[in-house]
Amino acid sequence: MATFTEIKNQVEEKIKNIKSFKIGKTGQQMKDRFDNKYKDEYSNYEELGWSxxxxxxxxxxxxxxxxxxxxxxxxxxxxxxxxxxxxxxxIIYIVWN
Incomplete structure (x- = not known):
């Protein structure tokens, strides 16, 4: 996994051109987490790192x-x-619109 600062820099770049976002964590498969919790509110997701x-x-x-x-x-x-x-x-992730 990248350092926390490297991940922060990645998020800073990503949020320049989006409307809203949320950061989260999960022990589930990312697609399952997105489909169960976020698909009605957000249209995109990305894993930022895992451990x-x-x-x-x-x-x-x-x-x-x-x-x-x-x-x-x-x-x-x-x-x-x-x-x-x-x-x-x-997994640490970001969901966004």
Missing amino acids: NERNVIDNAEEFLIKEFINNMKCKNEQIGSGEMKESKKY
Whole structure:
């Protein structure tokens, strides 16, 4: 996985040309997570990174949301939350319009 700062830079570039976005984490397959939670509100998703270690993804999500929560396009309502299903692969992602 890239460093948290590299991922932040990737997100900064992506959000220049979008209307709204949300950052999240999951232990599910990304398509399943998108279809179950976001498909009615967002039209796109992308994995930003992954790890076999849950705490790495928890920390990545917290870092990214802290960086972007004050951006008017960011629709995250709080910094870090939610449990992830037990998994062999944990994913940090962005959904956007």
